[in-house]
Amino acid sequence: MPELPEVETVCRGLSQTAVGHTIDSVILHRATIRFPIPTVLPLAAAGQKITGIERISKYIVMHLADDGRILIHLGMSGRILIHEDTPKTPYELKKHDHVEFLLDNGTCLIFHDPRRFGVVDYISPGQTTHKLLDRIGLDPFSAKLTAAWLLNRFAKRNVSMKNILMDQQVIAGLGNIYVSEALYRAKIWPERLASTVTPAEAKLLVTSIRAVLKDAINAGGSSLRDYVHPDGKLGYFQQKLRVYNRDNEDCKICHTKIQRMVQAGRSTYACPHCQV
DNA sequence: CGGTAGACCTGACCGC
DNA sequence: TGCGGTCAGGTCTACC
Numbered sequence: 001m002p003e004l005p006e007v008e009t010v011c012r013g014l015s016q017t018a019v020g021h022t023i024d025s026v027i028l029h030r031a032t033i034r035f036p037i038p039t040v041l042p043l044a045a046a047g048q049k050i051t052g053i054e055r056i057s058k059y060i061v062m063h064l065a066d067d068g069r070i071l072i073h074l075g076m077s078g079r080i081l082i083h084e085d086t087p088k089t090p091y092e093l094k095k096h097d098h099v100e101f102l103l104d105n106g107t108c109l110i111f112h113d114p115r116r117f118g119v120v121d122y123i124s125p126g127q128t129t130h131k132l133l134d135r136i137g138l139d140p141f142s143a144k145l146t147a148a149w150l151l152n153r154f155a156k157r158n159v160s161m162k163n164i165l166m167d168q169q170v171i172a173g174l175g176n177i178y179v180s181e182a183l184y185r186a187k188i189w190p191e192r193l194a195s196t197v198t199p200a201e202a203k204l205l206v207t208s209i210r211a212v213l214k215d216a217i218n219a220g221g222s223s224l225r226d227y228v229h230p231d232g233k234l235g236y237f238q239q240k241l242r243v244y245n246r247d248n249e250d251c252k253i254c255h256t257k258i259q260r261m262v263q264a265g266r267s268t269y270a271c272p273h274c275q276v
Numbered sequence: 277c278g279g280t281a282g283a284c285c286t287g288a289c290c291g292c
Numbered sequence: 293t294g295c296g297g298t299c300a301g302g303t304c305t306a307c308c
Contacts, residue, residue, distance in 0.1 A: 003301060034284070034304085058302080076302050077286075096286080115285045117302055132304090159279070168303075175301055264280075267299085 002074035004058055004140065004173035005216035005237070010080050011055045014062070014109070017082050022049045022104040023064075030098040033116040034075065037099065041122040044068055045101075057136050057172030059119075067125040071133070075117030081110040136172040140209050145171065147202035154194035154202070161197065162190035162263045165209075174209065177244045178216065180269045182209045184243045189275040190261070190268045215240060243269040 002010075026042040048064040055061070060080070062070040072080070083091040085106045093100075099111040099120055111120055123130055138145045153170050164170055165179045174182065183190050185208035188201055197205070219237035238245075242252055246269060247260035256273040 006301075034302095073302085075285095076300070078302095113285095114287065115300090115302095117285070157278085163279090166302090177301060265282095266302095 002058060002076070002078060003175035003178050003216075004055075005178070005213055005220045007058045007060060007074065008055055008217050009220035010074070011053050011060055013082060014053045014060070014080065017107055018050050018062070018101075018103060018109060019053055020050070021107065022047065024102045024104050027100040027102070028098070029093070029100065030096075030116075033098060033113060034119055035121065037120045038122045041070070041120070044122055044124065045070060050103075056133060057139060057168060058175070059133065059136075069123040071119065071121040071123055071130070072111065073119035073132070075113060075115060075119070077115040078111065078113035078118035081112055083108040083110065136168050137170045138172065140171055140173045140213055145206060145209075147199055147206055150202045150206065151197065151199060154197050157194040159194055160190060160263055161188055161192045161194055162268050164194040166264070166266075171209070173213070176266050177241065178209075178212050180244045181212045181242060184270060184275060185212060187275050189272075190263060190270050192276075243271060245269065 023045050024047075026045045028037055028039070028042060031037040031039065045064065045068070048066060048068065050062055051065050052063040053060065054063065058073060060072040060074075062072070064070065072078075074080070081097075085091055085102075085108045091100070091108045091110065094112070096114040096116075097110045097112050098116070101109040101111075103109070111118070119132065121130075121132075138149070154164065157164055159167075161183060162179055165174050165182065166176070180190065182205065186201060186205040188197065188205065216237045219240055243258050246258045248257050250256070251258055251271040251274060254271065254273045256271055258269055259272050261268050261270070
């Protein structure tokens with residue numbers, strides 16, 4: 001369930017359970033995901049203490065004591081399961097458990113990804129660039145993200161608001177759910193061209209994006225358990241969604257029917273009355 | 277360069 | 293119960 005709030009929730013869970021502990025071993029059960037998982041990962045990571053967990057947009061970065069890093073992206077269906085291993089309750093490997101990280105405190109971290117759109121990569125200590133990290137845009141919570149910055153990026157862009165907000169090279173972290181939610185709060189119709197956005201709209205959009213993500217992170221905090229005992233479904237913030245997946249249901253503000261449309265092959269939801 | 281389909285995968289669900 | 297179609301939280305790559 002990975003957009004930025006879910007990734008943030010995973011990172012907070014990992015910070016609590018994994019930071020300060022040493023990786024005893026890494027087991028690759030299936031290295032053929034979106035990109036092949038480097039075969040050096042187990043050797044490079046074994047014996048390394050995890051010194052920190054960082055979220056970079058939707059990427060999870062696990063910092064190691066020797067300044068190496070493990071990079072994880074959850075794709076569409078990825079999860080990180082945290083299992084407290086004891087001699088009596090060893091972790092039972094399940095289908096689509098592709099990587100196991102065994103820590104010295106008995107914790108077992110499992111990268112689980114049925115659709116295999118996710119990424120697990122190893123960045124060695126000296127490596128300063130990365131194909132995937134180098135191209136991502138501003139974090140939504142970055143102070144650099146202002147209405148003026150957005151207007152500049154939106155200028156003469158001949159794409160819909162939905163699609164430009166999905167573009168991770170502009171703002172990195174929004175996904176299909178929260179783009180609809182942010183545009184609803186900002187009262188902007190998803191098919192509007194980016195170049196037509198006004199300064200006032202851009203200002204409201206910035207606050208809307210942050211508010212939506214913050215709300216979801218707060219709700220996601222209570223769904224941390226899902227990553228320990230995953231049940232495989234949408235988290236608690238599903239109830240908090242105002243337009244996403246609410247096709248033909250009433251707008252919570254004006255009671256107009258929420259409309260579903262398809263943009264770039266993905267569902268978008270919006271209120272035809274509140275959003276212009 | 278900007279913009280857009282297609283590609284990669286599995287699983288859940290729905291109508292027949 | 294089975295089968296085919298559709299849809300799903302992402303984003304890279306190839307092509308106009």
